[in-house]
Amino acid sequence: MSESLGIIDIIVREAVAFAAVGLLIGGIDDLLVDIAFFFWKIWRGPSTLPGMDALPTPSEPGRLAVFVPAWDEVAVIGAMLSAAVARFDHDDYRIFVGLYPNDRATIDAAARVAARDPRIRLVIGQRDGPTTKADCLNTLWHALRRADDRDGRRTKAVVLHDAEDVVHPLELRV
Numbered sequence: 001m002s003e004s005l006g007i008i009d010i011i012v013r014e015a016v017a018f019a020a021v022g023l024l025i026g027g028i029d030d031l032l033v034d035i036a037f038f039f040w041k042i043w044r045g046p047s048t049l050p051g052m053d054a055l056p057t058p059s060e061p062g063r064l065a066v067f068v069p070a071w072d073e074v075a076v077i078g079a080m081l082s083a084a085v086a087r088f089d090h091d092d093y094r095i096f097v098g099l100y101p102n103d104r105a106t107i108d109a110a111a112r113v114a115a116r117d118p119r120i121r122l123v124i125g126q127r128d129g130p131t132t133k134a135d136c137l138n139t140l141w142h143a144l145r146r147a148d149d150r151d152g153r154r155t156k157a158v159v160l161h162d163a164e165d166v167v168h169p170l171e172l173r174v
Helices: 002-044 077-087 104-114 133-151
Strands: 064-069 093-099 120-124 157-160
Touching: 064 077, 064 133, 077 093, 077 104, 093 104, 093 133, 104 120, 120 133, 133 157
Parallel strands: 064 093, 064 157, 093 120
Antiparallel strands: none
16 A cells, blocks of 8 residues: 555656646746847837727728627626626627526526617527537527618627626727
């Protein structure tokens, strides 16, 4: 028994040493990138790039869709949706929230906000959750295509968000 513990100790020690060397190499690599950036900033001087506020209005504006897949997000979905509709600086967008039939609490929280703003569309999938995020996004995509067909318009772009995200007011202008 003590001999097998010695073998396990050797294996663990070698694995830890291997991991430590990997972390050291990765840390040195990160440090070199940081040092190179620091010297580049000194050489180049202060940034002269325009801020997001200086972005021009698009020459061909269009409707945008924001996809928010939500499983068991009752704690955050209401605040995220409220913040999004209050902050977005864009005239033509819709928020599609992907929900699951067996997540009543999240549906109710999202519905309270959607009742106050017609740009929020609740999309309840066919299958109980949780499924994969890709499955939820596909459900949202099909809902968007149906909405576009019904409205006789094409959505220009899709923006992805998680229910925990804090949205930037100008992101839809980008």
